[in-house]
Amino acid sequence: MLPHCVVAGVAARLESQRVAVYSKLNSFTDARPWLVSGSQFSRFLYHLWHATGTGGGAVTWDDYVQSRQAIIPI
Secondary structure (H helix, E strand, C coil), rough: CHHHHHHHHHHCCHHHHHHHHHHHHHHHHCCCCCCCCCCHHHHHHHHCCCCCCCCCCCCCCCHHHHHHHHHHCC
């Protein structure tokens, strides 16, 4: 999973952008350089996008942390 995919995923506001990032993250099957795999991270982003980020809403660091803890315990 590449760092720009993480940034793009958190910053994506349009549904078309989210679909592209979600698809790319799900294509990563290996967690070698990261603590979580792309598929785990895509589940976290899905949670973030459909909670605080619904309708392209702004996402804060606290929203990120709460979604991360809900999906992938820290």
